[in-house]
Ligand SMILES: Cc1cc2nc3c(=O)[nH]c(=O)nc-3n(C[C@H](O)[C@H](O)[C@H](O)COP(=O)(O)OP(=O)(O)OC[C@H]3O[C@@H](n4cnc5c(N)ncnc54)[C@H](O)[C@@H]3O)c2cc1C
């Protein structure tokens with residue numbers, strides 16, 4: 001039976017793909033192979049987690065060159081006799097998925113949060129209609145490329161041993177030149193690990209942020225936001241966005257201020273245990289998606305909460 | 311140099327009603343995908359810099375012709391459309407094949423612009439697939455595009471870094487929703503948009519050889535909303551709730 005191949009250049013996400021691969025293989029003797037490109041440490045890490053790992057070492061294959069990476073992985077899948085390729089659904093992985101799938105003649109899906117093998121086909125769970133619905137979609141082709149949402153699976157644990165072998169592929173001519181990489185300054189917050197999230201939307205003024213942040217601290221949590229607060233207003237960094245194009249979180253408590261509650265946002269807190277929403281519009285959809293709904297001015301509630309808790 | 315922009319018509323998500331958790335699309339009007347409007351705006355700005363035409367490509371049911379009027383009104387010069395009620399519900403691999411066929415019919419293509427994800431499906435698969443079919447370089451998640459003669463400089467915005475890349479034209483770019491603020495067409499522009507040139511094809515006109523669905527949908531349900539929806543009247547009340555649930559005074 002054909003193998004399952006996992007690849008991500010993201011050190012945290014690649015081990016999660018291994019767990020998903022094991023689930024799909026279901027102990028039926030399907031081989032699980034991992035590939036790393038120009039990253040010996042990652043290859044070693046994946047081998048240590050029990051995957052038969054290949055390292056492609058070729059400086060001509062630039063991570064930023066999606067066409068080149070897709071070509072390398074396509075060759076790897078063929079050489080390793082893999083029919084299913086699992087990728088990470090970060091921006092890099094989603095972009096790669098389409099190009100690789102087209103090369104392989106495979107059906108592809110991204111942002112997949114659940115997987116099941118069914119009659120030799122793979123069924124994937126993912127949001128559709130902007131997050132309003134959850135669909136189960138089946139890949140009908142013999143080959144499949146699936147990009148998995150972060151945190152949908154636990155990272156595979158480290159085991160003893162593990163060996164990396166080298167894999168040679170024919171590098172294609174570079175399709176893009178990398179002029180510069182600028183890392184984004186941000187203190188790498190782990191929103192998905194936070195038990196409490198204080199989430200602010202466009203109904204909260206910039207001057208209220210310090211208070212919201214303080215309340216998050218007091219409750220032992222993190223501050224997060226709706227998309228426009230980060231992308232349009234730039235009041236918080238983009239890694240604090242909750243929702244379809246941000247993070248999907250499962251906190252114990254989500255305290256939500258001044259968010260209207262469109263599906264692309266609510267999909268990100270659907271799995272919270274308790275949702276509290278404050279909005280000054282009694283018809284705001286967010287209030288219907290809450291366990292505790294308060295029609296009030298966000299600024300006033302934030303200040304009063306701060307006084308009472310602080 | 312012409313700029314091609316791929317735009318998808320999607321059901322207006324705000325108007326979809328759920329019946330027994332099943333989405334009902336009956337009578338829901340179509341709209342342009344939001345990020346696709348950013349793709350169009352990026353195309354219009356490139357045209358303002360370096361000339362040429364902005365040409366729309368889209369695949370969908372008969373309604374697409376009407377839906378794309380807004381994009382023509384906003385400044386696109388021409389549209390190449392596949393209108394076919396039988397091709398209304400394609401999945402990414404089929405859409406990509408059809409769009410690639412349309413793009414092959416267009417002369418002197420410089421940049422082909424997609425949204426980073428369509429408004430309804432949001433999977434970001436179509437743009438990279440078209441790039442592969444046409445054998446073009448690609449840069450996804452762009453926050454900036456600049457054309458200098460025969461090359462383009464594009465900033466790819468990743469979660470933790472920006473990459474500034476250069477490629478020879480023609481190339482494929484997918485744009486983020488925050489790359490720009492789309493212009494809104496005036497009423498006069500909308501009235502005149504009907505007269506702009508359109509090339510309309512049926513599925514049977516193209517050599518698309520759609521190989522059948524690579525992905526099919528088994529079920530599609532709204533999640534259950536099991537929230538308590540208790541009204542809270544004051545901050546004191548809110549604090550007692552938080553205390554009762556164990557979030558305060560831990
Ligand atoms: C493909 C796609 C992906 C997207 N992904 C995301 C995503 O990941 N995350 C996301 O958040 N959005 C996302 N969006 C955008 C989303 O559709 C909404 O536009 C966005 O969530 C709205 O943010 P908001 O609720 O903060 O702002 P608004 O919709 O402007 O709502 C502000 C709310 O604040 C209330 N308000 C105003 N003043 C006060 C006050 N003084 N006190 C209390 N309440 C007040 C208002 O009543 C209103 O309900 C996406 C959109 C698309 C098309």
Ligand SMILES: Nc1ncnc2c1ncn2[C@@H]1O[C@H](COP(=O)(O)O)[C@@H](O)[C@H]1O
Pocket residue numbers: 316317318319343345346349367368369370402405409423424425426427428429431432433434435436437
């Ligand atoms: N039917 C379509 N017609 C035209 N463009 C499309 C179509 N479907 C997808 N696209 C383009 O491909 C992008 C990504 O779509 P998706 O892969 O569905 O997320 C969209 O933002 C559009 O630019």
